[in-house]
Amino acid sequence: xxxxxxxxxxxxxxxxxxxxxxxxxxxxxxxxxxxxxxxxxxxxxxxxxxxxxxxxxxxxxxxxxxxxxxxxxxxxxxxxxxxxxxxxxxxxxxxxxxxxxxxxxxxxxxxxxxxxxxxxxxxxxxxxxxxxxxxxxxxxxxxxxxxxxxxxxxxxxxxxxxxxxxxxxxxxxxxxxxxxxxxxxxxxxxxxxxxxxxxxxxxxxxxxxxxxxxxxxxxxxxxxxxxxxxxxxxxxxxxxxxxxxxxxxxxxx
Amino acid sequence: xxxxxxxxxxxxxxxxxxxxxxxxxxxxxxxxxxxxxxxxxxxxxxxxxxxxxxxxxxxxxxxxxxxxxxxxxxxxxxxxxxxxxxxxxxxxxxxxxxxxxxxxxxxxxxxxxxxxxxxxxxxxxxxxxxxxxxxxxxxxxxxxxxxxxxxxxxxxxxxxxxxxxxxxxxxxxxxxxxxxxxxxxxxxxxxxxxxxxxxxxxxxxxxxxxxxxxxxxxxxxxxxxxxxxxxxxxxxxxxxxxxxxxxxxxxxx
Numbered sequence: 102x103x104x105x106x107x108x109x110x111x112x113x114x115x116x117x118x119x120x121x122x123x124x125x126x127x128x129x130x131x132x133x134x135x136x137x138x139x140x141x142x143x144x145x146x147x148x149x150x151x152x153x154x155x156x157x158x159x160x161x162x163x164x165x166x167x168x169x170x171x172x173x174x175x176x177x178x179x180x181x182x183x184x185x186x187x188x189x190x191x192x193x194x195x196x197x198x199x200x201x202x203x204x205x206x207x208x209x210x211x212x213x214x215x216x217x218x219x220x221x222x223x224x225x226x227x228x229x230x231x232x233x234x235x236x237x238x239x240x241x242x243x244x245x246x247x248x249x250x251x252x253x254x255x256x257x258x259x260x261x262x263x264x265x266x267x268x269x270x271x272x273x274x275x276x277x278x279x280x281x282x283x284x285x286x287x288x289x290x291x292x293x294x295x296x297x298x299x300x301x302x303x304x305x306x307x308x309x310x311x312x313x314x315x316x317x318x319x320x321x322x323x324x325x326x327x328x329x330x331x332x333x334x335x336x337x338x339x340x341x342x343x344x345x346x347x348x349x350x351x352x353x354x
Numbered sequence: 355x356x357x358x359x360x361x362x363x364x365x366x367x368x369x370x371x372x373x374x375x376x377x378x379x380x381x382x383x384x385x386x387x388x389x390x391x392x393x394x395x396x397x398x399x400x401x402x403x404x405x406x407x408x409x410x411x412x413x414x415x416x417x418x419x420x421x422x423x424x425x426x427x428x429x430x431x432x433x434x435x436x437x438x439x440x441x442x443x444x445x446x447x448x449x450x451x452x453x454x455x456x457x458x459x460x461x462x463x464x465x466x467x468x469x470x471x472x473x474x475x476x477x478x479x480x481x482x483x484x485x486x487x488x489x490x491x492x493x494x495x496x497x498x499x500x501x502x503x504x505x506x507x508x509x510x511x512x513x514x515x516x517x518x519x520x521x522x523x524x525x526x527x528x529x530x531x532x533x534x535x536x537x538x539x540x541x542x543x544x545x546x547x548x549x550x551x552x553x554x555x556x557x558x559x560x561x562x563x564x565x566x567x568x569x570x571x572x573x574x575x576x577x578x579x580x581x582x583x584x585x586x587x588x589x590x591x592x593x594x595x596x597x598x599x600x601x602x603x604x605x606x607x
Contacts, residue, residue, distance in 0.1 A: 141518055146508040169511055211529070253529060255399040258422055261521070265394055268518040269525050276464070276506060313602030325595060333586045342578060349566030350603040 115278035116146055121221040122274060123149040124267060125186050125193075125230045127242055130156045134234060136166030136174060137264030143170035145271035146279075150177040151186045151228075166264075183230070183242050191225035192217060195238050195246030196266055198259065213250040214273035222278070229270055234263050289336035300340045301327060307347045368531035369399055374474040375527060376402040377520060378439050378446075378483045380495055383409045387487060389419030389427060390517030396423035398524035399531075403430040404439045404481075419517075436483070436495050437551060444478035444544035445470060445587070448491050448499030449519055451512065466503040467526035475531075478544055482523055487516050497577070498547060500584055542589035553593045554580065560600045 124142055129135050135158065139150055150173055152158055158179060167174045180186040187193055194213045208216065213229075221227045230246055232238030243249060252261060252269055261269070292300075305323055308314035314322055333339075377395055382388050388411065392403055403426055405411055411432060420427045433439040440446055447466045461469065466482075474480045483499055485491030496502060505514060505522055514522070545553075558576055561567035567575055586592075 137515060137518075140513075140515060143511045144507045144514045144518070146510075166515075168515070169513055252525070253532070254397045255528070257399075258396045260393075260422055261397045262390060262393060262419075262421070262517075264515075265390075265397070265518060265521040268514070268521055272505070272522050272525075275508070279506070308599065308602070311599070311602040313599055322595070325592070329586055329588070329592050329595075333582055335582070339578070339582050342575070342582075346561065346564070346566055349561070349564040 115275070118218055118222045118278045119146045119274065120148065121224070121226050122147055122217060123151050123186075123190070123226070123228045124271070125151045125153060125183070125228050126155070126263070126267075127153045127183055127186075127230060127238060128156070128233045129231075129263065130234055131263075132157050132160030132163040133166045134263040135160070135177075136163035136168075136170075137262075138231075138267040139163075139167045139173040139177070140170040141264050141268035142271050143173050144268075145275040147271045147274060148173050148176065150174070151180060152177050153180045153183050153186050155179065183245055187228055187230075187245060189226045190228045192220040192248070193228040193230055193246040194248040194250045195230040195243050196232065196270070197237060197243060197249045197251060207249045207251050210250060210252045210270055210273045213248055214270070214277045216248060218274060218277040229267075229274075231263060231266060289338050292335045292337045292340045296337060296340050297330070297335055300335075300344055301330075303344055303347055307351060310351070368471075368528070368533075371471055371475045371531045372399045372527065373401065374477075374479050375400055375470060376404050376439075376443070376479070376481045377524070378404045378406060378436070378481050379408070379516070379520075380406045380436055380439075380483060380491060381409070381486045382484075382516065383487055384516075385410050385413030385416040386419045387516040388413070388430075389416035389421075389423075390515075391484075391520040392416075392420045392426040392430070393423040394517050394521035395524050396426050397521075398528040400524045400527060401426050401429065403427070404433060405430050406433045406436050406439050408432065436498055437548065440481055440483075440498060440547040442479045443481045443547050445473040445501070446481040446483055446499040446547060447501040447503045448483040448496050449485065449523070450491060450496060450502045450504060460502045460504050463503060463505045463523055463526045464530075466501055467523070467530045469501060471527060471530040473544070479546075482527075484516060484519060497580060498551070500587065542591050545588045545590045545593045549590060549593050550583070550588055553588075553597055554583075556597055556600055560604060563604070 124147060126135060126138060129152065135152065135155060142148065142150060163174055164171055194217055217227045217229065230238065232242060252266060254261065304326065305314065377400060379388060379391060382405065388408060395401065395403060416427055417424055447470055470480045470482065483491065485495060505519060507514065557579065558567065
């Protein structure tokens with residue numbers, strides 16, 4: 102695995118940080134899971150995959166499940182042991198079921214993502230290590246990891262598919278690495294108070310003419326409608342549409 | 355789908371809230387994905403699966419991929435259309451690619467999870483809607499959803515596998531639900547999708563009769579009105595008031 106080239110804007114989108122994170126799958130037994138894990142990684146901008154003693158690799162099913170992430174799959178490195186796969190790593194987090202007897206405090210996926218991204222952002226190589234589909238990481242493998250990580254899950258059924266676990270962890274990594282900016286909401290110009298007040302006056306007249314507004318109790322309906330439209334934060338064009346509708350309804354009469 | 359029984363400690367672990375969340379898969383084409391989605395749901399304590407026009411269901415591959423979540427798969431309901439699958443739902447979030455031309459501000463997975471859990475915690479039925487593997491939700495399907503949701507992903511490859519997307523969203527739901535405390539909300543009972551859809555149909559008929567809806571270009575006004583009312587999150591009583599207004603305007607004629 103060669104260090105990936107950093108582009109000028111890589112820090113802006115967190116990719117330089119994500120490029121220093123490797124995902125290590127220890128003894129994966131189903132090629133389909135390896136492909137699906139590659140796809141999960143790429144969707145979150147994580148591209149470095151390391152395989153320790155995969156049962157079958159390369160494999161057609163891995164390619165099929167990788168979908169558009171065959172580049173991640175084809176770039177994967179293969180190792181004989183976990184220590185070799187972790188060479189140069191300054192922080193390794195290993196996925197484990199939630200247990201109490203562990204020698205280190207477990208981190209949730211979110212907490213671990215923060216620590217991994219902080220270390221990778223500081224320039225270090227970090228790793229996220231996953232065990233086999235059936236039994237997870239062995240105690241020996243877990244001892245090579247600095248952080249035991251768990252995915253907060255249903256205590257009655259916490260068995261995530263391997264690729265699904267990779268997806269959740271890589272998702273959390275990306276959320277930390279790439280500070281999400283709220284999108285510019287594509288909305289129109291807001292209506293002013295006088296415009297909405299004119300609309301309410303128009304509405305009240307129309308409702309009076311239609312007979313829907315109870316003259317004996319006019320004070321109940323309008324506050325309800327004001328409360329409803331107040332939640333909308335009407336735009337100018339919407340006020341115009343509403344008034345156009347009221348005029349159209351009136352013409353019927 | 356009958357409302358699930360709440361146990362004495364259900365609020366403590368968020369399960370009563372998660373029991374009011376249904377995952378809707380619209381026209382899933384691969385049975386394996388349906389099974390993997392069921393597994394993803396169950397690992398996060400979400401158990402109600404609704405399928406709209408699945409290509410093949412039940413199916414052996416779905417069972418195999420569901421692993422220990424065959425109960426979720428076998429309890430799935432099957433529907434002919436999305437409106438039917440959303441009956442009784444007060445808040446529906448639809449997964450979409452990140453786009454700008456949408457009529458409502460998109461929420462990230464995390465933001466949407468907060469809104470869905472708040473609504474479900476308040477006692478409402480909520481839904482998380484996923485489209486087909488290849489093309490996602492159609493515009494018509496998305497119009498039935500109150501919130502467009504996106505999973506912040508690698509802009510160069512954002513194509514999550516269907517079950518992986520279900521995993522990420524259900525994971526976020528659980529993270530919010532297990533820590534969530536119901537707020538005292540001072541509002542009326544929310545309208546369901548079927549109630550608001552009936553109101554829109556009524557509105558469209560009234561506007562057609564009034565001449566305000568341009569028959570040559572009927573597709574422009576209704577989306578604008580849906581966008582506006584979509585921001586309100588109408589309450590049941592408000593829907594009744596609006597329909598009463600439409601009837602009153604009609605009587606003028």
